[in-house]
Amino acid sequence: MVVRAQADRGATSTVRAPLRWARRWAPGADARGDAGGRSAWTRGRVLAALAALTAGLLVFHRAVPNSVGRLGSLLETFLPWLGLAGVVLLGLALLRRSATALVALLLPAAAWTYLFGGLLLPGADSGATSGAHDLVVVQHNVSDENTDPAGTARSLADAGPDLIALEELLPPALTVYETTLAPDYPHHTVLGTVGLWSKHPLTGTRLLDIKPQGITETWSRGLRTVVRTPHGEIVAYVAHLPSVRVGAGGLASSWRDESARLLGQAVAAEELKAVILMGDLNSTVDDRGLAPLTSRMNVAERGFAFSFPAAFPLARIDQVMARSGTVGHIHTLPATGSDHLPIAARITLD
Template sequence: MVEQVDSGTTAPVRAGVARRAGRRVVRWARWGDATGDARGGSPWTRGRVLAALAVLTAGLLAFHRVVPNSVGHVGSLLEEFLPWLGVVVVVLLGLALLRRSALALVALLLPVAAWTYLFGELFLPGAEPGPRDLVVVQHNVSDENADPEGTARTLAGAEPDLIALEELVPTALPVYEQTLAPDYPYHAVRGTVGLWSKHPLADARPLDIKPRGIAEGWNRGLRTTVRTPHGEIAAYVAHLPSVRVRASGLASSWRDESAGLLGEAIAAEKRDRVILLGDLNGTVDDRGLTPLTSRMNVAERGFAFSFPAGFPLARIDQVMARSATVGDIRALPATGSDHLPVAARVAWG
């Protein structure tokens, strides 16, 4: 025998569930509703401003070299923070979803593709270390560093072959020399820059990269030869002049002039194998460093933002090489400096 169940109490519940499900279907259907909705416009007409901003962002990524540098070095300023345009893309994506704009979502494919083309390769895994590779560390130790001994121990803890330092001051230099001496018996210091090495050094000399207008006594360049087990390498350590962000734009004229002088010195270098380590006060995308990036290979993997140490926004501490590949680059733990150290692997061909 079949019993008949009283549906008097369940019918209203079922009706409420059906109404809620119907509303969900209607909401999702609006994405494809070409006739529009109560808020006005269809998914293919809403979000035109967002779509325009997406196209503009893609243009800045793909054609950042077109942005003029004649007034306030605006082009260089953009290039200093170029990877952060990815954050703009994420914000636009959230707004497009909130606005339910299919037009904006499609337009966002352009900046996503441009950003991936420029920076996606940096996320790929690096090649396996080879027996001829050098591990190098670059660090602006800061002339206000209150813990030079701890800084030296942090750098040595990465077990590099070479350690390049900038902003060496007379009071801290003996501390670095004493702390690094057991593992790095060879070093050369000229002015405020120095290089510590596990391998013998030779022919160390100051490098004149001083721009016009800077007072005498400014010495931030060093050139030496590193005698590795696999051959001799010309090593350059440099600290280019600082840049300033002002209301009028980016003040980088001295930095650019110094980069040009350094580029000329590297171009005149007779050795094929060259490595450059330094605080260059610019990213590898900044056209102000073109005299260097056009002649040398830059890091292929890793972002390694190094400045400022409290909240790194850009990598202005660089490792570059000629006749070699700079593999993965990474930031090391913070020291007493306002920069983070960076470590890189250099593979010689």
């Protein structure tokens, strides 16, 4: 009898522990609440408000104005990282034992999943083997300070793409890229500081004028060429948009935005149906500064592929886009001697 009584007391104690915890979170329970008399449903309202604000910024980021410091573009450059705010708020909500805050956190979680959840889904590997209407492309800003151009070229060729687009090509490194890539890529074109290497013949290469009016010095960062693939001709653009700077006044991106508009106009005027754009666009696809392009072309459906800075990638500013084609899984390649990571993507043509 004594043993049974002790067992009953132990069982009762085990049951009461979760019941006490549940009562703390139940509506109308724990009337005394914390030291301030607040229950799990009345405390944490500030955290709940911050959760709602985070969700609002995710969903309505276009509503953040660009008139002052281009704050909208600055937010959109790092938009996926806004999910970390939700993680921090979750920790604080658990610490405060706030049921209200926890419920409110469903809002930013749903918003982030809606915007970026699809990028986490598995996609077809962007490997060397292409399907009947597929092209594998590599995009890389090789950096004009790269001390190992030969190693960089070999690393890119090892990925086995059909096309390799490079930016910041300067002599004498250019000669090294041409020599190293020649065996696998017999067709190439270089204009200014951008170039394209191809397994397929190139024709009709010309300069792409995307130079902002405010730049007075020599500046050639865009080319347009036609790739004669086994399944038809495709227009290929290689572009390097102006850099942006973040300072006390916000984001300085007016030249980049102007260059993006010129590039968008070129795409709109293109008569051939299939167009592929590869380049260092110094912007993410969420940034409204690239709207002249993202409104006309398809972007990657799978993968984040943060490419800059190479030491600790925070954003993908190197882009692959397509018109009359789908950009499937996009991913980064191993680091080279550049401050950017190379990216590779498979494009399925319509």
